Amino acid sequence: MSEPHSPSKKDVPKHLRRAISNKEALFHVSLNWSGLRIGLDPWMQEVDFSINLVFTLEYALHVYASFDRLEYVVGLFPMVEFAVVLPSWFDLLAAHVAGISSTSTLLQTSRMLRSLRFIRIFRLVQFATSSLQQQAWAAMLTIVSIVFTTAGVVQATEACLVACDDEPRVCKCRDLSFPNLLYFVVVSISTLGYGDIAPVSTSGKFVIAFVILFTFIVVPIQVNRIQATITSHTDYSSAYSEAKLHPHVILTGYMNAESLSIFFGQFFHPSNLNWNERVVILNASQPTSEINKVLHAYDSKVQYIVGSPMLDEDLTRAVLCDASACYVLVNRQSSRPQYADQCCGLITIALRRGNPTCPIYAQVINSRNAATLLKTGASDVVVIGMLKFSIIGRSSQVWGLPTLLHNLLAQCNSDLDSHHSSLQWHRQYLHGYMHGIFLVDIPRTFSGLTFGDLIRFLYDKVSIIPLAMLTDDGVRFMDMEFKLGATADPNLCCKVYAIAKGLTAVEGVTKIPPEQILSYRKGVRRKGKLMSSNSLDEMKKIKPALGNEIGQIRERIINMFTVAEDYDVEAALGLAEKRELADYELLPGEMSEYERFVSLGVPEDVTDHIVVCGFPSDTYHFIKTIREAPMPDDLIPSPAIIFLAPTCIDEREYERLRGFFLDVYFVQGSPINFGDLKKTNIRWAISVLVLTQASEAQYSDPNMVDADAITIVRYIVEISHRTRMPNFVVELDKSSNVKLLSSLANERRTSSAFGLPALVHRNVSHRSPRHHSVLSRRDSFWSSLDDGDGNVDATLVLEEFIASGRVFMNSMLDALMSECYRKPWIAQFFHILITGSINDLEERRLFQVEAPEELIALQYGECFRKFLDMANCTCIGLWRPERGVVLPHPCVFINPPTDLQIEPGDLFYVVGTPFTFASTPNIFTH
Known part of the structure; x- marks a missing residue:
């Protein structure tokens, strides 16, 4: 060019x-x-x-x-x-x-x-x-x-x-x-x-x-x-003219106001060091009034250019040849997901043709297209369908998972610790909300320590929790006995993905005096650990990366996504074989397997199952995530899954599931029909997942896109208010609609850890006169949050459904996309965090365990060290059930203060090789 x-x-x-x-x-x-x-x-x-x-x-x-x-x-x-x-x-x-x-x-x-x-x-x-x-x-x-x-x-x-x-x-x-x-x-x-x-x-x-x-x-x-x-002639037809003064990234593909707001809030956050960057939006259509509102908020940092990324002259106006990075966004609400992915693929080809070296971060809906997009020039791919439904699938077994991941990705410009609240759980929750995922450069002075020693030292000194390392094969969870070496950089030991409380804590790593590190290294007493020969051989192959091994890491990711394409081939072959034999195997009046799946419904004896309202766009990875997740008891099988939807998946998608997964059922009907809900045995379900099925095009007001999901929540709460309430997670496309879910709360709360607020408006019904003083203090606290300069509506931070981990917001995907620029391969990190890596012999991932009796009444800092020393796992937080007036609803605490006391019913978020107390009952007794 x-x-x-x-x-x-x-x-x-x-x-x-x-x-x-x-x-x-x-x-x-x-x-x-x-x-x-x-x-x-x-x-x-x-x-x-x-x-x-x-x-x-x-x-x-x-x-x-x-x-x-x-x-x-x-x-x-x-x-x-x-x-x-x-x-x-x-x-x-x-x-x-x-x-x-x-x-x-x-x-x-x-x-x-x-x-x-x-x-x-x-x-x-x-x-x-x-x-x-x-x-x-x-x-x-x-x-x-x-x-x-x-x-x-x-x-x-x-x-x-x-x-x-x-x-x-x-x-x-x-x-x-x-x-x-x-x-x-x-x-x-x-x-x-x-x-x-x-x-x-x-x-x-x-x-x-x-x-x-x-x-x-x-x-x-x-x-x-x-x-x-x-x-x-408008401002949108001019070319970007500040390429020599300010480095810029190009944002193209499908645009909507909420996605741009989340993206800009993350991209320009002070923790991302993008203060001198500019964003050039290249879109074929004029910005809508809602998008213009977002653009005006970032007027000096964002330039909108009307043009097509498929035309060289428009790419020239966007100065593609000098771009620092490119983002390609997909229309995740498209009625034709394959077509939307194809558009992103063509845009990626055009961008790569115009700039052979620029990093390109692209989104796709279907995992089957991820490998193709990487081969056409994308540096990294965020697979919307697989990532979203893997999170929702795991949330049926890991309580509060959506909020845990959302708060780790969301950035808040305000120093929330400076806002004082009379409620103790506010301070503990906001303390965790201030944490995030960072790619931390570990200085060379740490060479010689084991990965477990690194976690102990950084947790004690700067309250940072290293979780994974960037290697020449990509992001990997490390064995605690892995010894840190050196890289080609004379000042760098390795790069780790870690949980830290803002950029200040990350910068504190480089300020640690080398004398303290040397003193700690000499004082470490390492216990011998028996390791298998396979684990030792695997550790020897691991080489820390500098972050520029793009080609080798991309090949690993391509191999990972190619597996999904292989399943498609097997499904197609299975469907063809089935059709060839259908005329010979089926007797007159006999139903095929697919017909039985559609019409037979749910057996009456199915209990302790998962009810899913709607079908995910990537059903295979949704079920696969649930089936491969570790269970709290080795003797308990993976729960059955019941889908409730007006229409069933097609036969091709069913072929992807047949033969791989058992105990999967379908009920044809509507979640807002009491009769159809009862057919799913919802009274005996352990989890209920509500998926958003509508698109903005169906409504005159795009904010009504979550109307079906919110209505379903009301019906499910109505049918379950007299019985135990299962773990409940709802997907929302618009973050602001979470306030409508919180309006379902009332003063009558069950003492069970599984309780869910009933249907009463929180601003009217549950506020008794004796509560007015407390509520006025709470409202004033929310008002103080609004005075901050956060990139999202700060009142959403303390919304009940968010704090309790009961809502998955699609804004998380936009936040993750924005982080790809300064935190390479972060999408891969979240992928292995949720589902694990196929190359990890120890099957390390995020899992959840209930606090055993040995840890009750201990402080969180002490429990953190016990998990690290005795279970070779890293604890990153906990989920706490409601405690009446003290804690009116469940809450997610990320890396809470070390003096937080553990209570019965607390569930720890742990990263490492999954274990259960049934298989290792004495893990904390010695």
Whole structure:
């Protein structure tokens, strides 16, 4: 892709002709400045004829090369070019033909035609770089050419070719200087004239009358064209002009206001060090009013360009060649997910073609397309469907998981610790909300420590929890006995993904004195640990990465996603084989497996199952995540899964599930129908998951997209209010709609850890007079949060459904996408955190265990060390059930204060090899 405005050798002759034509026009003015010059010096005639010969040849070539020669010859500008070259040939003819005097009609015509050379200045219009400049130049040059050409023609027609001593009106001629004629023409075409100068010849009067009429017609047309261009020209059609001053990233693909708001809030957060970056949005359509509101909030940092990423000229306007990174967003609400993924693939190809080295982060809906997108040039891919439904699937067994991940990704610009609340759980919850995932550079002074020693040291010194390491094979969870080595960088030991309380804590790692590290290394007493030969061999192969091993890591990710494509092939083969044998195997009236799946429903003895309202777009990975998740008891099988939806998945998708998963059932119906809900045995379910199925296009107000999901919540709470309430997670597309879920709360709360608020508006029904003082303090605390400069609505932080981990918000996916720029491979980190890695022999991942009796009443800091020392696992927080007035609803605490006391019913979030207390009952007793 060539540089914009780069000079080309083929343009040199064109520029040369423009310069010669303009110089020739100025030369004509200089010769006739004081009056019309009748004859030229011989050398002037030779130079004039030589230049004219060049333009004559140019005209002849244009006529010869034109597709329709007659149409070209009768065109306006070709006719002017022809008239301009005639004077030199007339002079040549007069010089070689006797009897042609200076007063002859031929030479008089020649002198008049010479003035048309001023029209050649229209060649300058080609220097314009935009449509607005082109129209402005055209209007200005139109007026200039009219004035100068008319002045030259009038000078030639009014000049006295024969000496005359009478008055000009008697002689019918007068000699006028060029400046006076310029003044005369300007006054004549702009007003009725002052009368101090007037034409005296008949031909002069005719010329002036014609020019005035011509100007009245042409100039308004040019002005209207400028006005039309200005009307159509917006700030969105200009090019990005600050590439040399500020590095920028390009954002393209599908845009909506909420996604942009989340993306910008994350991207420009101080913890991401993007303060000097700019974002250039390249989109084929004009921004909506909602998007404009977001753009105005980041007016100095974001530029919106209307254009297509498929066109080179639009990519040039976005300065793709100098972009630091590119983002390609997918329309996750598309009714045709495959088509949406294909669009992202084409955009990725176009971006990679324009910049071979720029990192490109793309989104896709279907995991089957991820490997293809990586092969076409994407640096990393966020698979919306697989990631979202893996999180929702695991949340059926890991309580509060959506909030845990959301709070680790969400950034808050306000220092929430400075806002004091009378409620203790507020302080503990907000303390965790301030934490996030960071890619931390570990200095070389840490070399020689084990990964477990690194966790202990950083947790004690700066309250940072390392979880995984960036290696040349990608992101990996490390064995606690893995010994930290060195990299090619003389100052770097390794890069780790860690939980930290803001950028200040991360920067504190480099400020730790080397003496403390050396002293800690000497004082470490390491207990011997028996390891299998496979684990030892695996540890020897691990090499820490610097972050620039893009090609090797991409290949690993491609191999991971290629597995999904293999399942598609198996499903297609299975479906084809089934259709071939169907005529021979099925008896008359006998149903196929797919027909039985659709019509038979749920057996009556199914209990302790998971009810899913709606079908996920990636059903395979949804069920696979649930089936592969560790169970709290080794003797308990994976729960059955019941889907409740108006329509079933198609037969092809069913073939992907058949043979891999058992105990999967389907109930055709609506979740807002009590009869259909009862068919799912919802009273005996352990988890209920509500998926958003609608799209914005179905509603006049796009904020109504979650109407079905919120209504389903009300019906499920209605049917379950007299029985135990299962673990409950609802998916919301609009984050602001979580307030409508919280309006379901009331004062009647069950003492069970599984309780869910019933259907009463929190602002009216559950606020008794004795609660007014407490509630007013709570509202004032929320108001203080609103005064901060957070990137999201700060009142959502303490919304009940968020704090308790009962809602999955799609904004998490936009936040993750934004983090890819400064935290490479973070999408892979979250993938292995939720589902584990196929290359990890220990099957490390995030899991949840209930606090055993040995840890009750201990402080959290002590429990953290016990998990690390005795279970070789890392504890990152806990989920606490409601405690009446002290804690009115369940709550997720991330890396809580070390002095937090553990209570019965607490569930620890742990990262490592999953274990159960049934299989290892004495793990904390020694």
